[in-house]
Amino acid sequence: MKVVFAGTPEFAAVALRQLIAAGFEIPLVLTQPDRPAGRGMQLQASAVKQVALEHDIAVAQPLSLRMDSKDPQRALEAAEAHARLSSLDYDVMVVAAYGLILPRSTLDIAPCINIHGSLLPRWRGAAPIHRAIESGDRETGVTIMGMEEGLDTGPMMLIERVAIEDADTTGSLHDKLAALGGTMIVEALRRMERGELTATPQPEDGVTYAAKIAKEEAKLDFALPAVEVWRKVRAFNPFPAAQGTVNGTVVKIWNAQLAEGSGPAGKVLSANAQDGIVVACGEGALRLLELQKPGGKRLPAAEFLKSFPLEGQMFV
Incomplete structure (x- = not known):
């Protein structure tokens, strides 16, 4: 089979490989x-583009695929991309975290299959891994689905489940699901070649939406129950990195665990090598395991x- 691949970050690059x-x-x-990245804000190719170039695969980078865009440049690039796809000999398009909406004109050229990092219909949308951890889900997975114009509404073709462990962060869970997605898309295309790939409509019940993560969400509210703050710390690792403010200094909190203790929300109950950094929450307390001050490195609590020093301080 000839496969056009559409994707951008590392999650998609794993599948492309x-x-x-x-x-x-x-x-x-x-x-x-290409987007500016790093301290120098130099243009950087996406993870998918880097893999494609390593294997001498042609790359297209339109700003949009919507030919009806009100932006003339976007509309022009979309028309050029559509013409290129229409003239191309391929059997299926595989999409994984592409970041652009595929309009009907693109979906009609050839079948389009998506790799989605959740157990659909739960967590349709942009940030399914983050939201699954943040909400306390005990499992997630990968769904291979046919694409429609709706947001992740297409029929399900393959689905595999993965347990969410207490130690999982978005980073660790991302890696598990990316590897699984790569294996599953190969299996899906093999079944398609044999005429054995079937599709089942998504159930109407259980639909939730995984809104895109905003940087403002990184600020922790220690008035929440400790279990909710703990989930946010894990969900926002590595992006946007949970944070609290102490005496006007923003401190990133990379890892934590539930602890015993009580006091005013945000109060540092202990801060020493023996007991670690324990902060009171609205209900219960949280032990901070890895932190980072501005301009510093990520460090274990003792370091x-x-x-x-944090003894007796308040996180706000």
Whole structure:
């Protein structure tokens, strides 16, 4: 089969590598335009583009695929991309975290299959991994689905479940689901080649939406129950990184665990090498395990305290 691949971040790059290793012919990769990144804000190619270039695969980076865009430049690039896809000989488009909406004109060229990091219909949308951890879900998974114009509403073709462990962060769970998604998309295309890939409509019950993560969400509210704050710490690792403010200094909190204790919300109950950093929450307390001050490195609590004493302080 000839596969056009559309994706942008590392989650998608893992799947692209799997398709290449499995021997699928990939005449074109679609990915988002290069973006400024790093301290120097130099233009950086997406993870998917980097994989494509390593394997001499043609790359297209339109700003949009909507030919009806009111932005003339976007409309022009969309028309050029549509013409290129229409003239291309391919059997299926595989989409994974592309970041652009596929309009009906694109969906009509060839079948489109999506790799989605949740157990649909739960967590349709942009941030399914973050939201699953933040909400305290005990399991998640990957769904291979047919694409429609609706937001992750298409029929399900394959689905696999993964337990969410207490130690999981969005980073660790992302890696598990990315690897699983790569394996599953290869299996889905093999079944499609054999005419054995079937699709089941998503159930109407249980639909939830995983809104895109905003940087403002990083600020922790210690008035919440400790279990909710703990989930947010894990959900926002590595992005946007949970944070609290102490004496006007923003401190990033990378890892934590539930602890015993009570007091005014945000009060540091202990801050020493023996007991660690324990902060009171609205209900219960949280032990902070890894922190980072501005301009510093991520440090275990004991190391962090050597240059940033917290005994008796308040997180706000």
